Every structure is written in C-alpha cells, then in structure tokens.
Amino acid sequence: MPQYVMLNNVAHKDLRVITRYGAEFGDNTGTVLTCPTEFAEIQKEYPIFFRRDRDTGEYHAVALLGFEKNENLFLDNNRWNAVYLPAVVARGPFLIGFQERQIDGEIRKEPVIHVDLDHPRVSQVEGEPAFLPHGGNTPYLGHIAAVLRDIHDGLEVAKAMFAAFTAMNLIEPVKVEIKLNEQEAYGLTGLHTVSPEKLRDLDATSLYKLNQAGFLQLAFFVVASHGNVRKLMAMKQRRRGVQAANG
Numbered sequence: 001m002p003q004y005v006m007l008n009n010v011a012h013k014d015l016r017v018i019t020r021y022g023a024e025f026g027d028n029t030g031t032v033l034t035c036p037t038e039f040a041e042i043q044k045e046y047p048i049f050f051r052r053d054r055d056t057g058e059y060h061a062v063a064l065l066g067f068e069k070n071e072n073l074f075l076d077n078n079r080w081n082a083v084y085l086p087a088v089v090a091r092g093p094f095l096i097g098f099q100e101r102q103i104d105g106e107i108r109k110e111p112v113i114h115v116d117l118d119h120p121r122v123s124q125v126e127g128e129p130a131f132l133p134h135g136g137n138t139p140y141l142g143h144i145a146a147v148l149r150d151i152h153d154g155l156e157v158a159k160a161m162f163a164a165f166t167a168m169n170l171i172e173p174v175k176v177e178i179k180l181n182e183q184e185a186y187g188l189t190g191l192h193t194v195s196p197e198k199l200r201d202l203d204a205t206s207l208y209k210l211n212q213a214g215f216l217q218l219a220f221f222v223v224a225s226h227g228n229v230r231k232l233m234a235m236k237q238r239r240r241g242v243q244a245a246n247g
Contacts, residue, residue: 001118004095004114006113006114017127018122020078021079031049031064036158043224044084048221049192049193050062050171061158066232067236091144091151095148111148165215173192180240194219194222199223
C-alpha cells in the first residue's frame with residue numbers, strides 16, 4: 001500500500017532512490033502510461049496506443065513494452081534498453097501533490113513533490129540521494145521535479161487532445177495481432193488508435209483546427225509509432241533465441 005508524504009529535506013535528509021530497473025521495482029509490465037508532451041520521443045522507440053477507462057469512458061495513452069501482461073522487452077540485466085525512458089518510469093517513487101497556501105488573501109493550491117515511502121526504490125543506503133548534505137536539492141531531485149512538471153502538463157494536454165480526437169471521430173479500436181512463428185502468436189485487445197483513414201479524410205477546417213491546437217502532429221506521431229511493433233517482435237525473437245541458447 002503506497003505511503004505518500006510531502007517530501008522535505010529534514011524528515012527525508014537521508015532518502016535515496018535506487019535507479020536500476022527490474023521486476024522487483026514493478027518494471028515488468030506490458031504497457032506504461034505516456035503523455036502527449038513526450039510523444040515526439042516515445043514514438044521513436046515505442047508503439048503508442050490508447051486505452052479507454054471502463055467506468056469513466058476517458059481515454060489515456062500507453063506505450064507498449066511487450067506482448068504479455070508482465071512482459072517488458074526493454075528490461076535487460078537491470079537496465080532499461082532504450083534511449084528515452086518514459087516519464088512515468090523516470091519519476092520513480094515521486095508524484096505531484098497539492099498544498100493549500102494563502103497568497104494575497106486567496107487560498108491557492110500549489111504543486112509540491114510527494115514521495116511513496118513504501119516504494120521498493122526508496123532506500124537510505126543505496127541509490128541517488130534526494131538532498132545534499134546541507135539540505136539543498138541534488139541534481140537528481142531537480143531532474144525529478146522537471147519530469148513531474150512534464151507529466152502534470154502532459155495530463156492536461158491529454159484531456160484536450162482526446163476531446164478533439166473524439167469530436168472529430170478519429171479514434172477507433174484496433175486489435176494488434178502478432179505471429180512470431182507457427183507455435184507462438186499474440187492478440188492484444190482493448191487498444192485504440194488514431195484512424196489513418198479518418199485523419200486523411202478530414203476537411204481543411206478540421207485539419208487547421210487540429211494543427212493550431214498542436215494535435216495534428218500528435219496524431220501523426222501515434223500513427224507513425226505503430227512501426228515499432230515490428231521492433232518489439234524482433235526484440236522478442238532475440239530474447240527467445242537467448243533463452244533457447246541458455247537451455
């Protein structure tokens with residue numbers, strides 16, 4: 001059960017974060033949440049799809065990491081074998097919370113960093129320190145703050161992006177069927193994507209609106225990213241070959 005508390009340099013002066021990767025840290029997952037603000041980097045290495053929440057009907061974007069629920073093909077001997085690390089993974093045990101403060105006589109909610117003290121990456125003896133010996137933030141924590149801002153901003157962009165895609169009827173369900181050989185095949189269900197055909201058939205006014213909002217390029221990123229499914233297939237086949245060679 002997560003134990004989130006507001007991070008501070010007194011109570012957490014010795015807090016460290018383990019930055020290697022593995023199943024023990026929850027990294028063995030087939031998908032990870034991604035945000036539109038990182039689509040430009042994500043689409044270079046990961047397939048991007050959408051999932052729809054059964055209760056709310058809202059869409060969210062995910063990067064595909066493997067073909068099975070607990071399979072992350074990017075995990076390789078405690079390393080994440082990719083140039084770009086998805087922001088939700090990079091944030092580790094941290095997230096943005098909000099603290100009410102009175103500013104100019106008005107109550108405002110300000111974003112502050114929280115940490116999950118029960119997260120398996122949290123340590124006092126191993127990993128990157130959050131604070132300097134005299135209490136200042138380390139470069140690592142500065143990086144985490146930037147990652148959290150990107151996630152926060154990205155989730156806001158996602159709401160507007162999905163509203164636009166839905167209004168223009170661009171989202172459609174897709175079944176990803178993978179056949180590695182005669183004995184091994186996978187069918188991924190529950191995924192959605194931007195329809196290339198519907199995108200191509202948009203009228204000039206709709207295209208202009210999407211472009212002005214910055215969503216047209218995001219739609220192209222999603223469509224282009226699907227070529228990375230073949231990359232995942234090659235990674236899967238290489239892993240199968242290594243496993244067979246090792247008996």
